Amino acid sequence: MTETLYIRLGSQAEDKIHWLIEADETKEIIASGELLGAGQLNQLTEKAAQREVVVFVPGCDVALKSLNVPSSSERATKLAVPYMLEDELAQDVEQLFFAYSNIKKDDKGNNCFVVAVEHQQMELWQSWLANAELTCKKMMVDLLAMPEVEDGWTAIALGDQILLRQSSWQGFVVDRDAWAVIKQQWQTPASKNTENDEDSGELDEIPVIHCYSSLNFDQVDAEESLNVNVLPEELPLALLAHHSRNQAFNLLQGEHKSVRQHSPALVNWFWAAGIAIFAIILNFGVNGVQLLQLSAQQEAVEKEIISVYKKTFPNSKRVRVSTIRSQLKQKIGELGSGDNSVGFLMMLEKIQPAFAKVPQLKPQSIKFDGKRQEIRMQAVAKDYQHFEQFKNALEKAQLTVSQGAQNNQGDEVTGSFSISSNKKRKK
Numbered sequence: 001m002t003e004t005l006y007i008r009l010g011s012q013a014e015d016k017i018h019w020l021i022e023a024d025e026t027k028e029i030i031a032s033g034e035l036l037g038a039g040q041l042n043q044l045t046e047k048a049a050q051r052e053v054v055v056f057v058p059g060c061d062v063a064l065k066s067l068n069v070p071s072s073s074e075r076a077t078k079l080a081v082p083y084m085l086e087d088e089l090a091q092d093v094e095q096l097f098f099a100y101s102n103i104k105k106d107d108k109g110n111n112c113f114v115v116a117v118e119h120q121q122m123e124l125w126q127s128w129l130a131n132a133e134l135t136c137k138k139m140m141v142d143l144l145a146m147p148e149v150e151d152g153w154t155a156i157a158l159g160d161q162i163l164l165r166q167s168s169w170q171g172f173v174v175d176r177d178a179w180a181v182i183k184q185q186w187q188t189p190a191s192k193n194t195e196n197d198e199d200s201g202e203l204d205e206i207p208v209i210h211c212y213s214s215l216n217f218d219q220v221d222a223e224e225s226l227n228v229n230v231l232p233e234e235l236p237l238a239l240l241a242h243h244s245r246n247q248a249f250n251l252l253q254g255e256h257k258s259v260r261q262h263s264p265a266l267v268n269w270f271w272a273a274g275i276a277i278f279a280i281i282l283n284f285g286v287n288g289v290q291l292l293q294l295s296a297q298q299e300a301v302e303k304e305i306i307s308v309y310k311k312t313f314p315n316s317k318r319v320r321v322s323t324i325r326s327q328l329k330q331k332i333g334e335l336g337s338g339d340n341s342v343g344f345l346m347m348l349e350k351i352q353p354a355f356a357k358v359p360q361l362k363p364q365s366i367k368f369d370g371k372r373q374e375i376r377m378q379a380v381a382k383d384y385q386h387f388e389q390f391k392n393a394l395e396k397a398q399l400t401v402s403q404g405a406q407n408n409q410g411d412e413v414t415g416s417f418s419i420s421s422n423k424k425r426k427k
Contacts, residue, residue, distance in 0.1 A: 001023055001024070001025060001026075002023075002024045002025070002051075002052070003021055003022065003023050003024060003030060003051045003052075004021070004022055004024055004051060004052045004053070004054055004241070005019065005020075005021050005044065005047055005048050005051045005052070005053045005054070006019065006020045006021075006022065006054050006055075006056065006237055006240065006241045006244075007019045007041075007044065007053065007054070007055050007056070007134075007136075008055075008056040008057075008058075008142060008158065008237055008240070009038070009055060009056070009057055009058070009125055009128065010037070010038070010058065011058050011060065011061050011121075013037055013038040013039065013124075013128070014036075014037045014038075015037065015038075016034050016035065016036060016037070016159050016160070017034065017035040017036075017037065017038065017040070017041065018032075018033075018034055018035075018158065018159060018236070018237050019032065019033055019034075019035065019044055019047075019237070020032040020235070020237040020238060020241060021047060021051065022238065022241050027242065029235065029238055031047070032235065032237065032238075034159075038128040041128055041129070041131070041132035041134065042131070042132040042133070044132065044134060045132055045133050045134060048134050048135070052137065052138075053134055053135060053136045053137070053138075054136070054137075054138045054139075054140065054241075054244060055125070055129065055136045055138070055139045055140070056139075056140050056141070056142040056145060056237075056240055056244075057117075057125060057139060057140070057141060057142065057251065058142060058161070058173055059141050059142050059143035059144075059163065059171055059172065059173040060161070060172075060173040061117060061118075061121055062115050062116065062117045062141050063085075063088075063089060063115070063116040063117070064113075064114075064115060064141070064143070064144075064169050064170060064171065065085055065088070065113075065114050065115075065116060065169075066106060066108075066110040066112065066113045066114075066169045066170075067081070067084060067085070067110055067112050067114075068109055068110050068111055068112070069081065069084070069111060069112045077100075077112055078098070078100065081098060081100075081112060081114055082096065082098060085114075085116065089116060091118060095118055095119060095120070096116045096117065096118060096119065097116070097117055097118070097119045097122050097254070097255075097256060098114050098115070098116055099114065099115045099117070099249075099250075099251050099253045099254075099256075100112070100113070100114050100115075100253070101113040101114070101115075101169070101248075101249045102248060102249070103168070103169070106168065106169070113169050115141060115249075115251060117251070122251075122256050123256075125139070126256065136252070137252070138250050138252065139250065139251040139252045140244055140247060140249060140250065140251060141249075141251065142158070142163055142173075142240055143163055143164075143165050143171035143172070143173065144165075144169075144171075144247055144249055145240040145241075145243050145244040145247055146163055146164075146165035146171065146239070146240065146243065147165070147210070147212075147239070147243050148165060148167070148168055148243075149210055151207065151208055152207040152208030152209060152210055152227075152229070153165060153166050153207055153208070153209050153210065154209075154210045154211075154212070155209050155210070155211045155212070155213075155215060156211070156212040156213050156234070156236050156239055157176065157213040157214070157215060157236065158236040158237070159236075160175060160176050160177075161173050161174065161175055161176065162174050162175075162176060162179055162215060163236075164209070179215065183226070186206045186226060206226055206227065207227070208227045208228070208229055209226060209227065209228050209229065210229045210231055211228055211229065211230050211231060212231050212232075212233060212234045212236075212239055213233050213234070213236065214233070302321045305321055305324060306319050306320075306321065306324070309324055309327075343368070343370060343373055344368040344370075344375075347368065347373070347375050347419070347421075348375075350397055350399060350421075351375070351394060351397070351399065351419060353393065353397060354390055354393035354394045354397060355390075357389070357390075357393045358381075358386055358389045358390045358393060360381050360382055360386045361379050361380070361381040361386045361387065361389075361390045362379060362380050362381070363377050363378070363379050364378040364379060364380055364414070365377065365378045366378075372420065373420060373421065374418055374419065374420040375417075375418070375419045375420070376416065376417070376418050376419075377416065377417045377419065378414065378415075378416050379414070379415060379416070379417065380412050380413070380414050381412070381413050381415075382411070382412065382413070383413055384406060384413055386413075387403065387406060387413065387415050390417075391403055391417070394417075394419060398421075399419055399420065399421060400419070400420045400421065401417060401418070401419055402417070402418040402419075403415065403416075403417055404416035404417065404418070
């Protein structure tokens, strides 16, 4: 369920401010109250979170003007209006801000409806809201949010003021202290000789006044009483809220147009989200650096594995880390049964010290007989003495060695060995 916070500002910072929160669908009043001045607007900051804010400004601070402009161009109309109203306005037009309504035409032939207000006053209202971190998308004149009737005026008391709407684009605001004088002028026959002055409340004939709050009309003598229709009393700001929904006019136009701001809660959320995103990016950066370091280390290890493998098997071609494991299994399979690879490795471990003692002897081929647990090796050396030294080293390692025929081939001597452990074979 969406809710709206309505705020009625004062003319000066010390004037009372009225506020109300209403549910949009049910029109139920959630909360309402008064503030002692603009300095207390920050009390509404939390209440404005997740709610739309609509602001009313006093009709006594603006001039409602309707006129007939002989131009169909919107741009030309806006250029002409300030100077057409120059004689009717107390301030210089350069000091005034003009906001235009989208009303097309009235029964008097007027085609331009404008609100004139001092730039300084607009800036004052907007500064109060900004200081309280209140984002207002719609600002209205309170008189234009009053109910409009065809057979008279509407009136309601709001704080120390009385609001009277005369027509779709006419109305005025008077202080309660001046209300008695205004009534007396309306009820005095001499006042009928005065010229029409809508802003002062003096008219040739006073129409029916539909009142939504007590305005002390009962104190007037019966024969001089005004034509008053007393309606059930309503909360003033609730009355404005209900009828403002049908009013499209927004005072925030042109240079004073509302710049959409986010509520403090949403701003805090953006900050938290930004920090979280920064942390994620930083984490990815750190992990990325670590990954690059690990990749470099992995590449170095792979190069070392390939280098060792090539030294062990110099005739190997197209060596890759991904295939070294399978190639090693193949090499072991060539030496003997794969099921006896453990025995083969144990035998290699036993004969390794002999190779270390006689480095001049190099193996040409090695085969392992798993059934006999025996290694058969073809080797090459510079002379016969190296074969004898290698055999003695194996026997010292408690291995049984059977030396085969030796042949002299140029500068090298080739021969063979059958090597087994000293354990007796079962008969």
